[in-house]
Amino acid sequence: MCGTEKVGVIKRSGSHAAHASEARENGARRNLSPDAVINLDHGDPTVFESYWRKMGDNCTFIIAGYQSISYFADMKNLCWFLEPKLEEQIRRLHHVVGNAEVDDHHIVVGTGSSQLIQAALYALSPPDEREPISVVSAVPYYSSYPEVTDFLRSGLYKWAGDAQRFDKDAAYIEMVTAPNNPDGVMREPVVNRDQGTLVHDFAYYWPHYTPITCPVNHDIMLFTVSKCTGHAGSRIGWALVKDKEVARKMTKFIEINTIGVSKESQLRAAKILGVISDGCLHFGSPDADNFFEYSQRLMAERWQQMRDVVKRSEVFSLPEYPFQYCLFTGEFTEAHPAFAWIKCKETAEDCEELFRAHKILTRSGKRFGSDPKYVRVSMLNREEEFNLFLERLSAIQEISNGN
Amino acid sequence: MCGTEKVGVIKRSGSHAAHASEARENGARRNLSPDAVINLDHGDPTVFESYWRKMGDNCTFIIAGYQSISYFADMKNLCWFLEPKLEEQIRRLHHVVGNAEVDDHHIVVGTGSSQLIQAALYALSPPDEREPISVVSAVPYYSSYPEVTDFLRSGLYKWAGDAQRFDKDAAYIEMVTAPNNPDGVMREPVVNRDQGTLVHDFAYYWPHYTPITCPVNHDIMLFTVSKCTGHAGSRIGWALVKDKEVARKMTKFIEINTIGVSKESQLRAAKILGVISDGCLHFGSPDADNFFEYSQRLMAERWQQMRDVVKRSEVFSLPEYPFQYCLFTGEFTEAHPAFAWIKCKETAEDCEELFRAHKILTRSGKRFGSDPKYVRVSMLNREEEFNLFLERLSAIQEISNGN
Secondary structure, three states: OOOOOOOOOOOOOOOOOOOHHHHHHHHOOOOOOOOOOEEOOOOOOHHHHHHHHHHHHHHOEEEOOOOOOOOOOOOOOOOOOOOHHHHHHHHHHHHHHOOEOOOOOEEEEEEHHHHHHHHHHHHHOOOOOOOOEEEEEOOOOOOHHHHHHHOOOEOOEEEEEEHHHOOOOOOEEEEEEOOOOOOOOOOOOOOOOOOEEEEEEOOOOOOOOOOOOOOEOOOEEEEEHHHHOOOHHHOEEEEEEOOHHHHHHHHHHHHHHHOOOOHHHHHHHHHHHHHHHHHHHOOOOOOOOOHHHHHHHHHHHHHHHHHHHHOOOOOEEOOOOOOEEEOOOOEEEOOOOOEEEEEEOOOOOOHHHHHHHOOEEOEEHHHHOOOOOEEEEEOOOOHHHHHHHHHHHHHHHHHHHHO | OOOOOOOOOOOOOOOOOOOHHHHHHHHOOOOOOOOOOEEOOOOOOHHHHHHHHHHHHHHOEEEOOOOOOOOOOOOOOOOOOOOHHHHHHHHHHHHHHOOEOOOOOEEEEEEHHHHHHHHHHHHHOOOOOOOOEEEEEOOOOOOHHHHHHHOOOEOOEEEEEEHHHOOOOOOEEEEEEOOOOOOOOOOOOOOOOOOEEEEEEOOOOOOOOOOOOOOEOOOEEEEEHHHHOOOHHHOEEEEEEOOHHHHHHHHHHHHHHHOOOOHHHHHHHHHHHHHHHHHHHOOOOOOOOOHHHHHHHHHHHHHHHHHHHHOOOOOEEOOOOOOEEEOOOOEEEOOOOOEEEEEEOOOOOOHHHHHHHOOEEOEEHHHHOOOOOEEEEEOOOOHHHHHHHHHHHHHHHHHHHHO
């Protein structure tokens, strides 16, 4: 997965744990009625709201009415709409976390990583071929890939499904998602042929979700603020791109598609990423709050709670993840993915229907090219919703066992 | 153009003129070297920076670190990522200015109006046709239309060029830009056949550019913050859409393309639009600053200066615009478009080359489906650049006359 033997300098996180439970209570302020529908279909990362609430004014973003009026951010940069402050903080954060090599890469900013996926497909597709290039990813793949690839019926690229079944003797683009959405597994490319180009989607390769085992180093690597800091509403993603021409074409896509990317979101993201890097580095200070340490604890707690519920019966099962040494935390940890990939073992053919009957919206395994016995459940909702989810999960098990 | 006989209540602007020249000086703070290349190719609306600088803290946007984290803005709204505050201010501004009917329309927010153009094409294209639907616009058309339509070689829609030459007996989408980019002329549809659907691009239908002769009322109308307030870096546009299903499909496009639109930009735009509406309504107060009055004066001054230079020789010509009664200002005014559509009358076959030789970047008439004797020149740059442009325009004329 790492694509290089070189391992960067390990920057250790602070030793002062964040008071996760306390701040979580602050965040869980909505009053859900006991029979409310809980939407765990999307990976809306509101779990992190509590952390940002706790951080207070440190993270407040202020912009005067006359600032950032122009379309342009830096005319000298290949990605002319990328705010220099954001570029600086992206590079800094990767150095601090040690999860990706950035020094040999151009940065292209996008309106979330969805736009960057399309930009990458545009950049990697041969412009003059009669047939569109095949786009593949191994099952279970991120459910948006087929839709994002095919919604405009592009003559440049076309969704070709499961990478493991791809046997066409032709050029292809493989999406490699690591950790994988929906199942949290670290991934390698599977087609492995000369005619292929790879897009590495590293949206979830951050310490709160998975051990950082090496700084990754590939030709095109996608990241997003949504899953890193939780600021999904900002719609900021970035691509680390080795080849200058590919970076230029990706920039061109974004120029035609949206003439750049919100300056306000970029500048606020720069501030937020800066606060995270500061928090990671200032260990020893009693006020220091390491975002990843706090968030990892939160995710670990949730996973533990869910595993405790699930193991009480034989109705559901969850993936197991290996303990691995995390270069960032300096500890052996297992993954605590942003999604639970739940299998209904016995009682139901259609797991999504089962959950829906109990007012829990999930995403069916079918959407990921997989089996309807699976569902993807977001682990990133607010505390109150997560707790209600656990209660209902428990209730489903009791009913199923009673049957 | 107005599509309705009904004329809304006329809201008059304030009577206190903004001190345009004074604030312009504040804005023109960059030091251009005398031989600098001036880029008037893009319509980068930095001319309005001076106004926003003058407005000071009234327009400062502040957002705490924990706010607007979610993907969602309003789950009950058809356009689920549209911030309610922005919707409110968009409706209010149209009521205050009287330039568009909004009460029967859904609002879809986009990452600039470029994204909304694509969303409209997606929504209006029949999904199951073998042949892509034709997209047309009358020459000279906005130079981005062909590129935006064709860059992904979509099987849904295809650029078919000049609407005036469109003779295919088949469904089509006509882009109607009013006032038109590049030439500032108010436009009506030209194909006028039953199989057509229309997208009205009203990016420039604001009082600083053109007299507001009626509140427009069409099925799909596009507007953008960039050209209204000058905040191009925010990438905020909106569509007013009558048909619910079309609005839903446009929302779907934006969902797939970028999973919504920057919350920061939306909330800041809401603030800025609110300040503009306040300024238009509070006439009589000595501190009131009517944005459109200020900006109209600025644009009128620039056009007057340019016309004064151009008329000194026979080298160039400019379009003339009729005096019309503006419902907003309550005065007879002519248009002062965001772009000058300049014709080189004698000296040059290729007007863009002529300007380039004098270090002025413009956009060739060819890009608009028109003649290379024309260029489009942005009137929206900063004061210093505009003044340098006038000097060079004058110099070109002297050289040409000397030949």
